[in-house]
Amino acid sequence: MVELDTIPPFFADKRALVGEILGRYPEYGRRSAVMPLLWEVQRAERHVSEARVAEIAEIVGIHPTEVKGVMSFYSEYHGEPVGRYHLQVCSTLSCSLAGSDQLYDHLVEKLGIVNGETDREGRFSIQKVECLGSCGTGPVLQVNDVYYERVGRARCDQLLEALMRDEMPEAWRERGGDNEGEAKAEFLLSSAGGDGAGEGEA
Amino acid sequence: MSAGASQDLATQPITSRRDPRYEVVMYRHVGVEGAHTLDYYRSHGGYEAARKALAEMSPGQVIDEVKASKLRGRGGAGFPTGVKWSFMPPVDGRQRLLVVNADESEPGSFKDRYIMEDDPHQLIEGMIIGCYAIQATKGMIYIRGEYVKGYERLVGAIREARDAGILGRDALGTGIEVDITVHRGAGAYICGEETALMNSLEGLRGNPRLKPPFPAQAGVYGLPTTINNVTTMTSVVHIITRGAAWFASMGTDDSKGTKLYQISGPVKRPGVYELPMGATFRELIYDLAGGPKEAAKGFFPGGSSTPPLPWTDDNLDLPMTYDAMAKAGSMLGTGGVIVIPKEKDIVSAMYNVVRFYAHESCGKCTPCREGIATWLPKMYQKLLAGLGTREDLTLMEEMVRNTRGTAFCPLADACAMPVQASFTWFRDEYEYLVDNGQPMYTKNDWWDA
Numbered sequence: 346m347v348e349l350d351t352i353p354p355f356f357a358d359k360r361a362l363v364g365e366i367l368g369r370y371p372e373y374g375r376r377s378a379v380m381p382l383l384w385e386v387q388r389a390e391r392h393v394s395e396a397r398v399a400e401i402a403e404i405v406g407i408h409p410t411e412v413k414g415v416m417s418f419y420s421e422y423h424g425e426p427v428g429r430y431h432l433q434v435c436s437t438l439s440c441s442l443a444g445s446d447q448l449y450d451h452l453v454e455k456l457g458i459v460n461g462e463t464d465r466e467g468r469f470s471i472q473k474v475e476c477l478g479s480c481g482t483g484p485v486l487q488v489n490d491v492y493y494e495r496v497g498r499a500r501c502d503q504l505l506e507a508l509m510r511d512e513m514p515e516a517w518r519e520r521g522g523d524n525e526g527e528a529k530a531e532f533l534l535s536s537a538g539g540d541g542a543g544e545g546e547a
Numbered sequence: 548m549s550a551g552a553s554q555d556l557a558t559q560p561i562t563s564r565r566d567p568r569y570e571v572v573m574y575r576h577v578g579v580e581g582a583h584t585l586d587y588y589r590s591h592g593g594y595e596a597a598r599k600a601l602a603e604m605s606p607g608q609v610i611d612e613v614k615a616s617k618l619r620g621r622g623g624a625g626f627p628t629g630v631k632w633s634f635m636p637p638v639d640g641r642q643r644l645l646v647v648n649a650d651e652s653e654p655g656s657f658k659d660r661y662i663m664e665d666d667p668h669q670l671i672e673g674m675i676i677g678c679y680a681i682q683a684t685k686g687m688i689y690i691r692g693e694y695v696k697g698y699e700r701l702v703g704a705i706r707e708a709r710d711a712g713i714l715g716r717d718a719l720g721t722g723i724e725v726d727i728t729v730h731r732g733a734g735a736y737i738c739g740e741e742t743a744l745m746n747s748l749e750g751l752r753g754n755p756r757l758k759p760p761f762p763a764q765a766g767v768y769g770l771p772t773t774i775n776n777v778t779t780m781t782s783v784v785h786i787i788t789r790g791a792a793w794f795a796s797m798g799t800d801d802s803k804g805t806k807l808y809q810i811s812g813p814v815k816r817p818g819v820y821e822l823p824m825g826a827t828f829r830e831l832i833y834d835l836a837g838g839p840k841e842a843a844k845g846f847f848p849g850g851s852s853t854p855p856l857p858w859t860d861d862n863l864d865l866p867m868t869y870d871a872m873a874k875a876g877s878m879l880g881t882g883g884v885i886v887i888p889k890e891k892d893i894v895s896a897m898y899n900v901v902r903f904y905a906h907e908s909c910g911k912c913t914p915c916r917e918g919i920a921t922w923l924p925k926m927y928q929k930l931l932a933g934l935g936t937r938e939d940l941t942l943m944e945e946m947v948r949n950t951r952g953t954a955f956c957p958l959a960d961a962c963a964m965p966v967q968a969s970f971t972w973f974r975d976e977y978e979y980l981v982d983n984g985q986p987m988y989t990k991n992d993w994w995d996a
Contacts, residue, residue, distance in 0.1 A: 437654045
């Protein structure tokens, strides 16, 4: 365990940022700043250490245990460092029906780590997460802040290879539905009705 | 539907996208390059509704217009929006708040994300109108932590709107003050429950609060608060632009207007589609989404917490309205349809759903913590391991029945109800599994190339 006072304070040289965050909320709602402050630390350090928790508590004016209590409630804050590429695999029903269970198994095989682990080099970590709100374009893999949608087998390997070269591709943003590019939904209605319900009968 | 021969077709309500009078309004700009910018939004009539409301209408008139439109909340519960707004106490000098619930986390729901990413100004405009109606000067958006793109787009759009004088002390040059703050969650489904959301906004753990007091009496920071869904706010924009009568010309008696529906699971073209209320599941699933890619046996009509229905012609022909879903023993929820393919064993499908609620249970109350979050997933694990018995099935049914209505907040029911329905419609698969030690359907690789 590193001595707390050997770590330079995170927010000491970020007065403007702290002021901006506190300014989003009324003075009597100062405590609302806890979550955004946790986000700032985590974005920079990939986890929130005890020392940072104490710093945040002091800024907001509450006990560190209260900050820890908030932090531990939410699944996106990490007490231990995650990898440079934190792979968050949606495992809820729609993604599961699009293969997210196999996607997860594939990541485990390729990277040699399981849910909740970070590899030795600190490059990759895996977290199984619940519904990411990308149900129409599953399976979805969130790497750090970025969504990669419709991650089929080939695209998964393509993504992993890029990350292994330390290249982070642009988000694979898909929309489907009413905005399938050229295939706008409008035309569909004209040709509709051909598919009966029969083929789906249980 | 007593369409008398004398009745003009033009007076019939619009309940299908096939109706030539129907027009997509809320989802029109999603997917268009650059649609998230203020320039784009303004060049497509943006902020004219807010200007009209603030400059030409009184707050009471805005509420009356929304009441007349019969808009019901799009977050799942379907409470009439205008009525909710009128619950705000009289102005007494205290700060009043409009909070937008953008914690969209219900499995099968993903409409709000595209609006916030591709058309954030539409939400901001709806919030300006909503703030004015309830006489609040402050709006807050609670967006789930994973929606980083949506967060960035909203923050950027708010900055643009402030710089252009659309937000601020003199919003749109009307002398009325409106400003908006965005608050990010950090991964917790329960924060979509409005009282848990309020706690989270205040920097607390996201445990639900007891109601009453309701948010209008004592909401965020104990102040009068109204909480609405993202697409409730965007609906308001078009109600002000086109009038309550236009909105009410779509849908059925109990369910009016246009709505964003979502469809996922193995269909040809999954995604978000805007439809008039009263359109059928068949229109969404077959006409728009192209039908199932493989044989289907059931569907969740409105997100994973709405009881699934079997795949029958009668169910597919149900109109997607609040009342019709209640009559069918389910709910409209968020309008997030999930198609269940025949080859997906129902026990493993429901285990996936149960695991979700178990993970998201906050642990505050005993029925949910012990029943939903602990026992129920263990029972499913036992069944799936091939160790279950018929008695276990009875126990599970009794457990979910006895959980209903006993928990502190709706999360436990949101899990218990679909589990109950799965026993009602697909008990044969549960029985097959316990009798044979293996599931009726064994396909487990769903990953496409």
